[in-house]
Amino acid sequence: MIDSQKKWPWAAGVLAAFVMMIGVVAGFGTTASPHAAPSAQTPVIELVSEVSNAVAKARDYLAYTSFSKSGLIDQLEYEGFSSSDSSAAVNQLEADGGVNxxxxxxxxxxxxxxxxxxxxxxxxxxxxxxxxxxxxxxxxxxxxx
Missing domain, CATH: 1.10.10 (Arc Repressor Mutant, subunit A)
Incomplete structure (x- = not known):
């Protein structure tokens, strides 16, 4: 008969490794000083700003049809961008020389x-x-x- 204690000896090692990985992911065992000032967490992936998205959308529109400045801003607002983001996007296009x-x-x-x-x-x-x-x-x- 096989001894039940010897049947799964690797399971304890796998379980220990799993627990250590969870601890690392959760931040346990870090070497930060207990007296260090708390810092705001910075996201690993930066999200693209709404103005950048509005600039890209404006370029898409200008690639296939023409707009006046106010017409392009209105179209971006219609697409769901805020008035300030729409205006900033069109102003950015002007500054970059992307529209005449x-x-x-x-x-x-x-x-x-x-x-x-x-x-x-x-x-x-x-x-x-x-x-x-x-x-x-x-x-x-x-x-x-």
């Missing part, structure tokens, strides 16, 4: 003309309604589309 509102006005004018005829004045008014400035609408939108 005059080019956007010309592209938007071309988009409109692709599906519907517009008079020059009607196109200017539509671009201004979209949020482009008068200069963007007239000089680049109507005259360069």
């Amino acid at each position: 509102w005059y080019d956007q006005a010309a592209k938007k004018a071309r988009e409109y003309r692709e599906y519907s005829p517009f008079s020059r004045q009607g196109l200017i008014e539509q671009l201004e309604f979209e949020g482009f400035t008068s200069e963007q609408a007239v000089v680049y939108g109507a005259d360069h589309s």
Whole structure:
């Protein structure tokens, strides 16, 4: 007959190793001084900020259609970004040179003309309604589309 005490000798070692791993993961057995000042725990993985996400979303939109500055901010807000994050994202795009509102006005004018005829004045008014400035609408939108 096999002695029951010799049947599972490795089980005690596995159990001891498991308990030690739990202790390490839980932070037991660390060498921190008992007098050390408490510190805030820093997450191991940094989360991407909402502004960064909004910038990425804005770039996605600008890759396939054109927007005025206010129109792009409104679209980001519609997507669920806060007003401040949306504005900060669009301002970041401007600062990085990632958007030229005059080019956007010309592209938007071309988009409109692709599906519907517009008079020059009607196109200017539509671009201004979209949020482009008068200069963007007239000089680049109507005259360069």
